Amino acid sequence: MRGTRERGSPSVVPYLLVDRARRRSLRGTVRALRDAGAVALELGFPFSDPIADGPVLAASHQAALRHGTDWRDLLAALRTTSPILPSAVMSYANPLVHRGLDRAIGELASAGASGLIIPDLSLEESPPFRVAARRHGVSLVLLAAPGISGDRVGRIARASRGFLYLVSHYGTTGGAARGSAVDLRPLVAAARRASPRLPVLVGFGVRDRASARHALATGADGVIVGTAVEEQLARDGRPGSMRRFLGEIAAVRAPG
C-alpha cells in the first residue's frame, strides 16, 4: 500500500457495496478494477443506519437491504473477490457486535478478508475490536478525520493496522460540502511521525483525477474511491467502462 512513496504511483482502493442484486457481475467488476490498477478492494456491508454515508451510498445501503442482502452475501462476496484483490470489509459496528466480535471477524477471516474498517468506531471503543481482529489475523484499519489533534492522529496511527484511513473533509462519504476543504498535510505528517511505515490512504469525496491529485498532494500513499465507483456502476457498470473509469484515477501521479 505504500504506493506513492515507493512505486511513484498511488495505491488506489475502490469501494463496492455488497448487493445481492449484483452478485453475478461482481467477479467481472473486480477483475476490471484490478486491471485498472486497484491494489486492494473495500467491500461494504449494507446497514440500516449508515450515518457516515452521504446520500448516494446511503440510498445504496437501503437498496441492498431491500434486495435481501445479508451476512451470507458478504461472505460469498469475499470468497469471490479475495482471490482477485486483497479485500477489506467496511461494516458499521452493530452487525459485528450483534453477531459477536469473535465469531463475526472469524467468519470474515475464513472467507478471505484481510482487513476490517468500521466507520462508526472511535479510538476509545476500538480495543475489543482490535483484540478480535488480531486473533484472526485481520488488519483493523482505523479512521482519522479533520479536526482531531495531531496527538490523537498519532495514537490512531499507532493502533491502526494495514493502513490509516484519513477522512478528507468535514462530512459524509461522497463529496465535500462547500467550505469543508481542509489542509490534510499536518494530519498526514502526524501519522507519519507516529507510525512511519503505515500507509495513509485518503477517502470520502475522492471522485476523479482532480480530487485524487489534491488528496495525494498531502503526501498520502493512495486514495479510496467509493461514491464515484457506485455512481459509475449505476451509469455503466460494464467491465470496460469500470476499467477506464478507475484507470483515469490510478494514472494520477503525486505532484512534485
Added chain:
Amino acid sequence: MPRRFGRFGGAYVPETLVPALVELEATWRSARRDPEFRAQLALLRTTLAGRPTPLYHARRLSRRGRGAEIWLKREDLVHGGAHKFNNALGQGLLAVRMHKPRLIAETGAGQHGVATAMIGAALGLETEVYMGEVDIERQRPNVERMELLGARVVPVRDGTRTLKDAINRALRDWIANVRTTHYLLGSAVGPHPFPTIVADFQSVIGREVRRQSIRAFGRLPDLAVACVGGGSNAIGTFHPLRRTSVELLGVEAGGPRGRGRGAASLARGSPGVLHGSFSYVLQDADGQMEETTSISAGLDYAGVGPEHAFLKESGRARYVSVHDEEALAAFHWLAEDEGILPALEPAHAIYAAVREARRRPAREKIVVTLSGRGDKDLEVVRRASR
C-alpha cells in the same frame, strides 16, 4: 463523567465527531460548577420554562383503578407543552457557551423540535429540525409551530421516515457542520456525553417529585411510572430516585395489538449499537434495525437510552409495554376523569399506572410523569376513534 452505565453506553461515532463530543463534555463539566451558569439556568427554568410543575392528585382517575392513589407530575405544563424544554433550555445555554451559532435537532412527535425552536428563538440561534415524513404527516400542528417559531423543518424521506432516520440525518448534518453547530439531541440516547447531559437536565423532574411527594403525602411514592421512547422523561424521573426504595416502571410502546414488536426495545429487543451507544435495540439476525410501529411518534424508535438498559439489567427498574389501543383508552380516561388531554406518549404510562393501581392497596402512592399535553394528537385520536 462515566462513559458507560454498566456495560451500556460509550461513543460509537465517526472520528469527525469526537472533538465536538469532547468539547461538549468539557463545557458541561465547567458550566455545572459555574455559579453564573447555574443561576441563569435556574432563572430561566422559573421565568421561561414555568417550573416547578405541580404534582397533582388525580382522584377520579385513581377511582378508576380502585386501588393505589395516582398522582400526576405535570410536565405537560412546561413551556411548549412537554418536558422537552427542560433539556432544550440547558443545551441551548451550553451552545451559547461553546459559541455555536446554529442548532440542529431531530424530532419524532415534534415536541423536541418545538422546544429547540423556542430556545433557538430566545437565544438568537439559527435552528434546523429534522423530522420524518411520516411524523410530519401525523404531527402537523407541531410542524406549524416550529415554523412560526422561526425554525426550518427538514423532511426526512429515508428508511423508516420516522425518528430513527431523523436522527441519522441530524448526525450527518453535524458531521459536516460540527465546527459551527450544536446538535441539540432531544432524548437520553446517542453517544457519550449526551445520555448523561440529557439526564442531568431532565433530572429536575425527579428532584421535584421527591420534594413535592414529601410535601403532599409525607413520604416518597411507592412507584414511579413514565413512558420510554428514547427515555428522557423517564430517566429524568428515575435518576434522582434510583438510590431510594421507590419502584421504577418504564412503559414502552407495544404498537398495535397482535402485530409485531411495536417499539419496545427493552421489553422485546436485544443489546446492540444504534446512534452511537450500546444499548437495547430492535434488530434482525444481522443486526439491522427493524421497522417499529406505534401510534405515538415520540415512542416510535428502535433504540433506547443506555442508562435504561443498565437499569433493566441491574433489575433496578422494570419495563413493560402498552398497546396502541390501551394508550388510546387511557387518553380518553384522563380527558374524561380529570379534564386533561395527555399526549399519546404519556397515555401509555397512564394506562400502565392504572393497571398497577388495581393491583395495589389504597395506601400506596403512584406518581406518573405526564410528559406532554395532547393537543398535537387530536387528529390521530379522532381518526383512531372512528
